[in-house]
Amino acid sequence: MLTLHHLGHSQSERIVWLCEELGLDYELKRYQRRSDNRLAPPEYKALHPMGTAPVLTDGDLVLGESGAICEYLIQTHGNGRLAVKPGEPSFPDYLYWFHFANGTLQPLVLQVRYLERVDPSDKNAPLQAAKDRFNLVFSTLEKRLGEAPYLAGNELTAADIMTVFTLTTMRLFKPYDLSPWPNILAYLQRIGARPAYRRAMQKADPDLTPVLGAVPK
Amino acid sequence: MLTLHHLGHSQSERIVWLCEELGLDYELKRYQRRSDNRLAPPEYKALHPMGTAPVLTDGDLVLGESGAICEYLIQTHGNGRLAVKPGEPSFPDYLYWFHFANGTLQPLVLQVRYLERVDPSDKNAPLQAAKDRFNLVFSTLEKRLGEAPYLAGNELTAADIMTVFTLTTMRLFKPYDLSPWPNILAYLQRIGARPAYRRAMQKADPDLTPVLGAVPK
CATH class of the missing domain: 1.20.1050.10 (Glutathione S-transferase Yfyf (Class Pi); Chain A, domain 2)
Structure with missing residues (x-):
């Protein structure tokens, strides 16, 4: 079972979006930042030695680093979609x-x-x-x-x-x-x-309007 | 023809080493840092929009970013060697x-x-x-x-x-x-x-003893 551990307002939103674009079957666990210092809460830091978002678990596997998680999901669960294959012009x-x-x-x-x-x-x-x-x-x-x-x-x-x-x-x-x-x-x-981006942002941070304009609000 | 543009004492040494480990046929062009500020010389900055090392050229292709060059060389010239394939335990x-x-x-x-x-x-x-x-x-x-x-x-x-x-x-x-x-x-x-690392460091920066000890010299 794929579980994506999403820290609110963090780069783990990338992986929520990826899962939605790939149409994967995954569980989303959301964690809120500490109110005193805006850092990850202790239960998030305990997930992985680096203590940073994102973290993916897949059975016994605990994986960090956005780039690694993207490649892992695309190659092992996504049939290579959203990557470009060697030999293709792009x-x-x-x-x-x-x-x-x-x-x-x-x-x-x-x-x-x-x-x-x-x-x-x-x-x-x-x-x-x-x-x-x-x-x-x-x-x-x-x-x-x-x-x-x-x-x-x-x-x-x-x-x-x-x-x-x-x-x-x-x-x-x-x-x-x-x-x-x-x-x-x-x-x-x-x-x-x-649609996949909108679903992802709504699931990941329902309190947040996506920051897509020239000046962040 | 693969040409690796190596800026002296920079992270482009990674790609020299990769080429030596893969046994690729490549041309190595060396560039020295400016003596006044230790930055890349103008002819290096002109190679790629980012102006940073490494830069690889392969025919008309001009490619930057260490991670991109590693994956490109391994997949298009190295038969996938030195990468681990999806499905393998590691x-x-x-x-x-x-x-x-x-x-x-x-x-x-x-x-x-x-x-x-x-x-x-x-x-x-x-x-x-x-x-x-x-x-x-x-x-x-x-x-x-x-x-x-x-x-x-x-x-x-x-x-x-x-x-x-x-x-x-x-x-x-x-x-x-x-x-x-x-x-x-x-x-x-x-x-x-x-041996491939030693060859690479000798070719890349013959003036430099590889900095392998506890304290850099």
Whole structure:
């Protein structure tokens, strides 16, 4: 039995969405953040050595890391759907954007956030460098989404499922404005119109309106 | 024709190592960091929109992101070797540690480094939290390497190839001491004894002695 352990307002929403897109039979267990510090509660941290979301259990298996869970579910329960196979023309694009999500985009946005907390001034040289890089990363994503409706091409893939959280719910924690990037905003509207995404967000965080606009609310 | 563009003393060493383990026919182009700021030279930044290492070219294809390049080379040029296939017992371990490398380990070590640069004092709360997390991450890696000689089990896989850079060459930029973690140190000695790793490090950075010990030199 697949059980997805979803921490509220966290990147485990990716896996709820994946399960809904794949039409998997899964149990969703929801956990609320602590009210005092917004961190995961002790029972969530106890699930996996890293104590972070997402966590999937499948019989005796306890698996963490978004990228690992995506690949595991797609290959062992999803008949390979939402991945692109070697030899298909969009295979390199699929791989690039799938790995870009947690290899470049997500750590960069977190880095800007932490550096701003410590010293938001112009004298913070690592912060200024990270902000320059932020603009480069978002410009590149903007360009890609002017070429194709989804990151790997014409169809939604797991590359999109890995990427969207950083552009949506994560902005509740690290607010930033997407107005300069109209292609990214149009992409988020396409995502928000998908029935599986709407079901996932409703199941994962029924208290939350998906953060799809230019300015997080 | 496969061409690997290797920026000296950077994570593109992963891909040199992968090519050597797979026995691929590839051209290695080496680029030196700028002497004034240790960043990539303009001709390296021009290769790919992100301007970061690694970059692989294969005919017209220009591909970035370590994880994407690993999967691409293994699946399209390596007959699937050094990956673990769905259904094999170590498939979840393989996926976990492969994605852990750039999803958790590498961004955390960079985060500690940047936060220390801005304010190394005890008053830097994000730094203290990142250091606690650093200890958790290294303890978990230490435990795993007490259970198995390589991250996915008995054999070297791409999960190791993704992970080792953060434990070795990266310590030249962000020095930290591995003495508390004997299993990690024994693992690095096993890696350092592999002929393909030795060839790769000699080809990639002939001026550098692989940083395999407890304290970077």
